[in-house]
Amino acid sequence: MDSVYAALVEIVGQDYVSTRTEELFTYSKDLGTSEPQWPDYVAAPATAEEVSRIVQMANEKNVAVVPLGGGLSLAGLALPLKGGIELDLKRMNQILELNEKGRYVVVEAGTSHGKLTAHLHKHAPHLMHSEPGAPPAATIGGNLAIHGQGDLGHPYGFNSDMVSGMEVVLPTGEVCRFGSCALGNSWYTLHPLPDVSMFMGWSGSTGIITKVSLRLFPCKKIQEQDAFVVEDEELVPDILYELTHVGMAEDMMVVSQEIPPPFNRLHYILINISGDSRKELEFKRQLMFDDRLSKYIQDGTGGIGAGGQEVPRPVVSKTSDWRKGGGFEYVGAIMPVTTYPECYKSGVEISGRHGIPYTTLGRVLGSGHSMMFSWTFAFNRADEETVRHARQALHETDEKVLELGGTLWKPAVFGQKLLMDRMDDGTLQMMQKVKHMLDPNGIMNPGNWEVA
Amino acid sequence: MALTQYKYMDIIHRCFRCGYCKFPLDWEDVDNCPSYARHRLESYSNGGRLWLIRAWITGEIPWSEHLADIVYSCVACKNCEEKCPLSFSDDIINMVTAARNLMVDQGLVPPAAKKYLENVQLHGNPWGLGAKKRDQWMADLSLEPYRDQEFLYFVGSEGAYDSRAQSAARALAGVLQKAGVSFGVLGNTETDDGNEAELLGEDGLVEVLAEKNIARFAEHGVKKIITLSPHAYNALKNIYPRHGGEFAVYHYTQVLADLVRAGKLAAPKLAPVKITYHDPCFLGRWNNEYKAPRKVLQSIGGVQLLEMGRNRKSAFCCGGGSGNYYMDLLGGSADSPARIRVRQASATGADVLAVACPNCLSMLEDAVKVEGLESKLMVKDISEIMYGTE
Numbered sequence A: 001m002d003s004v005y006a007a008l009v010e011i012v013g014q015d016y017v018s019t020r021t022e023e024l025f026t027y028s029k030d031l032g033t034s035e036p037q038w039p040d041y042v043a044a045p046a047t048a049e050e051v052s053r054i055v056q057m058a059n060e061k062n063v064a065v066v067p068l069g070g071g072l073s074l075a076g077l078a079l080p081l082k083g084g085i086e087l088d089l090k091r092m093n094q095i096l097e098l099n100e101k102g103r104y105v106v107v108e109a110g111t112s113h114g115k116l117t118a119h120l121h122k123h124a125p126h127l128m129h130s131e132p133g134a135p136p137a138a139t140i141g142g143n144l145a146i147h148g149q150g151d152l153g154h155p156y157g158f159n160s161d162m163v164s165g166m167e168v169v170l171p172t173g174e175v176c177r178f179g180s181c182a183l184g185n186s187w188y189t190l191h192p193l194p195d196v197s198m199f200m201g202w203s204g205s206t207g208i209i210t211k212v213s214l215r216l217f218p219c220k221k222i223q224e225q226d227a228f229v230v231e232d233e234e235l236v237p238d239i240l241y242e243l244t245h246v247g248m249a250e251d252m253m254v255v256s257q258e259i260p261p262p263f264n265r266l267h268y269i270l271i272n273i274s275g276d277s278r279k280e281l282e283f284k285r286q287l288m289f290d291d292r293l294s295k296y297i298q299d300g301t302g303g304i305g306a307g308g309q310e311v312p313r314p315v316v317s318k319t320s321d322w323r324k325g326g327g328f329e330y331v332g333a334i335m336p337v338t339t340y341p342e343c344y345k346s347g348v349e350i351s352g353r354h355g356i357p358y359t360t361l362g363r364v365l366g367s368g369h370s371m372m373f374s375w376t377f378a379f380n381r382a383d384e385e386t387v388r389h390a391r392q393a394l395h396e397t398d399e400k401v402l403e404l405g406g407t408l409w410k411p412a413v414f415g416q417k418l419l420m421d422r423m424d425d426g427t428l429q430m431m432q433k434v435k436h437m438l439d440p441n442g443i444m445n446p447g448n449w450e451v452a
Numbered sequence B: 001m002a003l004t005q006y007k008y009m010d011i012i013h014r015c016f017r018c019g020y021c022k023f024p025l026d027w028e029d030v031d032n033c034p035s036y037a038r039h040r041l042e043s044y045s046n047g048g049r050l051w052l053i054r055a056w057i058t059g060e061i062p063w064s065e066h067l068a069d070i071v072y073s074c075v076a077c078k079n080c081e082e083k084c085p086l087s088f089s090d091d092i093i094n095m096v097t098a099a100r101n102l103m104v105d106q107g108l109v110p111p112a113a114k115k116y117l118e119n120v121q122l123h124g125n126p127w128g129l130g131a132k133k134r135d136q137w138m139a140d141l142s143l144e145p146y147r148d149q150e151f152l153y154f155v156g157s158e159g160a161y162d163s164r165a166q167s168a169a170r171a172l173a174g175v176l177q178k179a180g181v182s183f184g185v186l187g188n189t190e191t192d193d194g195n196e197a198e199l200l201g202e203d204g205l206v207e208v209l210a211e212k213n214i215a216r217f218a219e220h221g222v223k224k225i226i227t228l229s230p231h232a233y234n235a236l237k238n239i240y241p242r243h244g245g246e247f248a249v250y251h252y253t254q255v256l257a258d259l260v261r262a263g264k265l266a267a268p269k270l271a272p273v274k275i276t277y278h279d280p281c282f283l284g285r286w287n288n289e290y291k292a293p294r295k296v297l298q299s300i301g302g303v304q305l306l307e308m309g310r311n312r313k314s315a316f317c318c319g320g321g322s323g324n325y326y327m328d329l330l331g332g333s334a335d336s337p338a339r340i341r342v343r344q345a346s347a348t349g350a351d352v353l354a355v356a357c358p359n360c361l362s363m364l365e366d367a368v369k370v371e372g373l374e375s376k377l378m379v380k381d382i383s384e385i386m387y388g389t390e
C-alpha cells in the first residue's frame, strides 16, 4: 500500500482518507473559474495533533499539504497546485470557550461562521462576531488566512484585526500559540508580545491555523438596515465620509448591479444600524440622515431607498444563478474610498465588454480608511466560453485594480504575481525569508505567494 | 461518453456548491445532511454529489462502485431542498433520482440497492419474505378484511414484516378499533407501496406496484386510506395519482388527532413522562405535517413534550430514507445518522423518543442499543403510546 495513504489512515482513520477518483475529483475543483487541480490524497483530521502528525509525515515524504476550510474563497486558493494532500479541516469544529465578560470566543479553526453565529445567538445573544457575507459554511480559519472582512467591518476593520489569540501548526509540524494563550493564560489578547504571528493573509502557505480566539462585540437587540440611494457615483465617497464621521453604523456597503433592475445604474448605500431601543435607533438615524445627509435629500441628488428593513443573512450565492449558470467569481480589492467612482465605472465597462451583467460592491472598512471593493463576474458552468470570459474579466480587473492604486485581496496566483511584481525588493525578500524559514521543504500550499 | 438521456442536464450545473444545504434552519452546524454528517467528505455533501453526478453524465469521470455508493447514500430527507436558496432547489432530489434511473437502466446500482429492488419485485417486500406471510402480523387480531368500511388501513411492508414495526402496526389497529373507526385491511393482497423503489430509481417497478395496489383499491371501492408509514403516505398521496389512483390518504397521526379532537378517542393517562418527538422526513419535510403528531402526544395525560433543537423543518433524519433502513449505506460509525439522532434525543432529558414511522422506529431503536442508552431512552411509535403497548 502507498505509504502516505497508510500513514494518513493510521493518523485520521480509514473513513476520513481517500485516494478514490470521486473524492480527488471533488477536491480538484472550487466554485470559481480556476482550472481543476487534482490532489493525490484527501484527508479530514479532527484535531491539531492529527494535523501536526500529518504535516510531519508530509515533510518526511516530501508531499504538499493544502489546508481547506469551506472552500469558498473562489480564487483557487485551496486547490492543490502541486498535488499532495488536501486537508479538509471542517471536522475541527468545536467551540471551545465562550468568555462573555471578556468578550471573546475560542474556536477550532474549521468552525463555520454560520455555526458561531448560531452559537452566540443561543448562548450569548448580546454578543456577536464579524461574519463575512460569504455562505455560512465559510470557516473561521479560512477567513483569517485570507484577511477576510465581515459585518462589523466599519467599526472594527478586518476580521484579522479581531484576533485575540491563535494556535498554528507550523509547516514543520510544531504546534505554536500566539498571544496571552502562549503563556498558558486565557485567550484574551494577541498583543503585546513580540509579533511573530505570520499566518494571516498567507493563504495557508505558512502554516495551518488550528485554534482561534475571536473578539466579540456588543450585539444590540434591534438590527435594521436602511438604504440611501444616489444616481451619481461621484457623490458616494463624500456620503461615506459624512457617515463615517458620525460612526453610527455597524456595516456600510454600496451596491450597484444590473440585475435586479431596480439596482441598475443606482448606488444603494446599505447602512446597518443597531440599538437596544427604538430611541437609540432614532438617535442614530437622526445623526446620519438629518444631520449629515439632508443636503443630498434637499437638493434631490439622494434619497432614502428603504428604512428599517430586517437585516437578512446574505445569500450572495444567488448571484451565481442569475444566468442560470451556477457560477461566479469576483475580484476583491482593498481600495481607497475615494476611488469608488472609478471602481464602479470599470466594473460596468469590463462586465459589458464580456457580456456579463455587472455587479459591484464596496464595503467600508474602519472609519473609511479603506473599502473592500468587489467586481463580480457570473458565468455558466456548463458553457466553457462564459467561463473563459469571466476568467479574462477577472484578469483585466486585477490589472485595473493596480492601475487605480488598489491592493488585491485574496488574489489568485495570477494576482499574487501582479502584486509581487510591483512589491519593493526589501518586502519581497522578507516574504521569501519568512517562507523559507517556516517551510524549508516548501510543502505548505505550494504555488501560493511564492517569490520567484 | 456523455449520457444524453439525463433528464436534468439543463439545471444540474447550477449548483454552486456553496453549502447552505448542509445546515438546519438555525445554522447550528454544517451537519444536517445525514450523508455528509456520516462521512464528512465533500463528495458526500449534496453539492459534491450533484457535481459528481454531472461529471459522470458528461463523461468527465467513469462510473465506479464508489460513485454508485455516493449517489445512493442520499437518504432523500429533503433538508437540502429546505435550505438551498437557489430556484432549482425543488429539483435536488429529482436530480439524484434521475441519476439513479440511469444506473438502474444500466445495471450499475450498489448490490444492496439491487437486492432491495429484486426482493420488492419478486416478493413485494424488501426482505424477500414470502408474499403469503404478509398478513402474519395480524394473525391473532380480529381485523376485518376491507369490504366497504370507511377506511382502508394500509399497513405497508415494514409494518407487515419487520418485527419491531409489527408492534406499531398492531397497536394502531388496536387504537382504531378502540375509537370505533370503521376500517378494513387487505392482508396478503396488499403489496409494497413503491415509495423507496421510486427513490432508488426503478420507475418500472413503481408503476407495477402502484398499478397493483390501485387495482386492489379500485376492486373494493376504497375511498379513504390510513397509512401506518409516512413513506406509504407519501407514495399513495403523491405518486399514485400519476398512475390513476384517486382516493383520500391520511397518515394515522392525522386521523388520531381528529379523533381526539372530536372526543371519539380518549388518550391514555400515563405516569409523568418526558417525551421528545422525531419528525419523520416523509411526514414533515415531504408533506408538511408537523402538528398532528404533536397534538396526539400532547393529548396524552402525564406527557411533557420536549423538543430537540433540530425539529420540524430542521429535523435531523434517522438515515433510513430511500431504502437505507435496509441498505445501510450510512451505518457502521458513531456518526451514523440514527446514532447522532438518538444522542440528540437523549440530550433533551426525555425518557421516550416518540416516532411516527416504522422505519424510524427500527433505525432509532437499534441506535439506542448501540449507544448503550436502553436504560435511559425508550423508542416508541405514537401508535404504541396511544394503545398502551409496554
Ligand SMILES: Cc1cc2nc3c(=O)[nH]c(=O)nc-3n(C[C@H](O)[C@H](O)[C@H](O)COP(=O)(O)OP(=O)(O)OC[C@H]3O[C@@H](n4cnc5c(N)ncnc54)[C@H](O)[C@@H]3O)c2cc1C
Residues within 6 Å of the ligand: A066, A067, A068, A069, A070, A071, A072, A073, A074, A077, A078, A089, A109, A110, A132, A133, A134, A135, A137, A138, A139, A140, A141, A142, A143, A144, A145, A146, A147, A148, A149, A150, A202, A203, A204, A205, A207, A208, A209, A210, A316, A317, A445
Ligand atoms: C458569495 C460569497 C461571498 C463572500 N463574501 C465575503 C465577505 O463578505 N467577506 C469575506 O471575508 N469573504 C467573503 N467571501 C470569500 C470567502 O468565502 C470567505 O472569506 C471565507 O471565509 C473563506 O473561508 P473558507 O473556509 O471558505 O476558506 P477556504 O476557501 O477553504 O480557504 C481560503 C484559503 O485559506 C487557506 N486555509 C483554509 N483554512 C485554513 C487554516 N485553518 N489555516 C491556514 N490556512 C487555511 C486555504 O488553503 C486557502 O488558501 C465570499 C465568498 C462567496 C462565495
Ligand code: SF4
Residues within 6 Å of the ligand: A317, B014, B015, B016, B017, B018, B019, B020, B021, B022, B046, B047, B080, B083, B084, B085, B086, B092
Ligand atoms: S444545492 Fe444549493 S445550497 Fe447546496 S451547494 Fe448547491 S447551490 Fe449551494
Ligand code: SF4
Residues within 6 Å of the ligand: B021, B032, B033, B034, B035, B036, B045, B046, B073, B074, B075, B076, B077, B078, B079, B080, B081, B093
Ligand atoms: S436529501 Fe438529505 S441526505 Fe440527500 S443530500 Fe439532501 S440533505 Fe443530504
